Amino acid sequence: MHGDTAQRLEDFFTQLEVEKRASPHTVKSYRRDIAHLKRYCASKAIADWRDVQAADIRAHIASRHRQGVGSKSLQRELSAIRSFYHYLMQNKHTDSNPAQHVKAPKQARKLPKTLDVDQVKGLLEAGTSSVLEIRDLAMFELFYSSGLRLSELSALDMADLDLAGQSLKVRSGKGGKDRLLPIGSKAVAAINNWLPHRSAQAKASDTALFISSRGSRLGQRSIELRLKLWCQKKGVAEAVHPHMLRHSFASHLLEASQDLRGVQELLGHSNIGTTQIYTHLDFQHLADIYDKAHPRAKKKPQ
Known part of the structure; x- marks a missing residue:
C-alpha cells in the first residue's frame, strides 16, 4: 500500500x-x-x-x-x-465500511461432559459420614433428580418443596420463568434425611433449603466446592461439576424417553434448539431407534 x-x-x-x-x-x-x-x-x-x-x-x-x-x-x-x-x-477517507455486515463463522457449541448411569450411581451411593455430607448428598441427588441449574438449586426455599407430592417449584428461573419439577424418590429420601439437621442449625429468618454450617444460605461457589471435595473424598476420578449433573439428567432422560419436548420443559429451555444441543444421543442409539421405527429401514432377518 x-x-x-x-x-x-x-x-x-x-x-x-x-x-x-x-x-x-x-x-x-x-x-x-x-x-x-x-x-x-x-x-x-x-x-x-x-x-x-x-x-x-x-x-x-x-x-x-x-x-x-x-x-x-x-x-x-x-x-x-x-x-x-x-x-x-x-475522516472522509472512504464512503463505506466493507466489514459492516460481514459475520464470522459460527463457533461450534461444545457439549459439557456427561456421566453414565453407573458413574452417577457410584457418585450418589458413596455414603455419608457427617452432617455436611448428608446435606451435600441431598443437594447432589436433587441436582440429578430434577436437572436444576446451579443458581436454581442455591435459590431454593423450603416453601418451594412439596415432598409429599414429590415436586418442587423453581421460581424465576432463567428468563424469569417459573416451572414445576418432579423429585425422584431417592432425592426425597436424601432431603428428608437432611431436614432435621437443617432445622437444628438454620437461622430463624433464613428460608433457604440448603444452608451452611453458619446457618445462612449456601452460595453457588460453595456448592461447587462441596461437589469437588465430595469427589475427592469418595475417590471419584472424574472431575464432576454441577452442570455435569444437569447434563447427565437431561441426557439419560432423553435416551430413555426420546421425548425432546418433555426434556425441554424440565430443563426450562425456551428454545427446543437449545435442548437439542444441550442433550445428546450417541449415534448407535439413534440408529437403533431408526431401525426399529422407520417402516423401510427395518433390517431383514438373518
Whole structure:
C-alpha cells in the first residue's frame, strides 16, 4: 500500500491511544488483526483502503478460518476492521465500511461432559459420614433428580418443596420463568434425611433449603466446592461439576424417553434448539431407534 494509506492506519492507532485511551493490549491486538488484512490486500494487489470491498473482507475471513483461526478470534478481527473503517469514514477517507455486515463463522457449541448411569450411581451411593455430607448428598441427588441449574438449586426455599407430592417449584428461573419439577424418590429420601439437621442449625429468618454450617444460605461457589471435595473424598476420578449433573439428567432422560419436548420443559429451555444441543444421543442409539421405527429401514432377518 502507498504512503498515504499506511499513514491513515498509523493515524488510527494514534487516535486509539490518545483520544480513545485504549489500553496497550487493545492497540497491540488491533495492530495484529489489521496486519492480517494488510497482507491479504497485498496478495490481491489492493493498494488503497477505499478499494476494499465486502467480498474481500468475506474472502479474507474465510481464508483465516481455513487456516484454523477460531470464531471468537475472527469476530475480534472483524471488530478491529470495522473500527478502522469507522475512523476512515469519520475522516472522509472512504464512503463505506466493507466489514459492516460481514459475520464470522459460527463457533461450534461444545457439549459439557456427561456421566453414565453407573458413574452417577457410584457418585450418589458413596455414603455419608457427617452432617455436611448428608446435606451435600441431598443437594447432589436433587441436582440429578430434577436437572436444576446451579443458581436454581442455591435459590431454593423450603416453601418451594412439596415432598409429599414429590415436586418442587423453581421460581424465576432463567428468563424469569417459573416451572414445576418432579423429585425422584431417592432425592426425597436424601432431603428428608437432611431436614432435621437443617432445622437444628438454620437461622430463624433464613428460608433457604440448603444452608451452611453458619446457618445462612449456601452460595453457588460453595456448592461447587462441596461437589469437588465430595469427589475427592469418595475417590471419584472424574472431575464432576454441577452442570455435569444437569447434563447427565437431561441426557439419560432423553435416551430413555426420546421425548425432546418433555426434556425441554424440565430443563426450562425456551428454545427446543437449545435442548437439542444441550442433550445428546450417541449415534448407535439413534440408529437403533431408526431401525426399529422407520417402516423401510427395518433390517431383514438373518
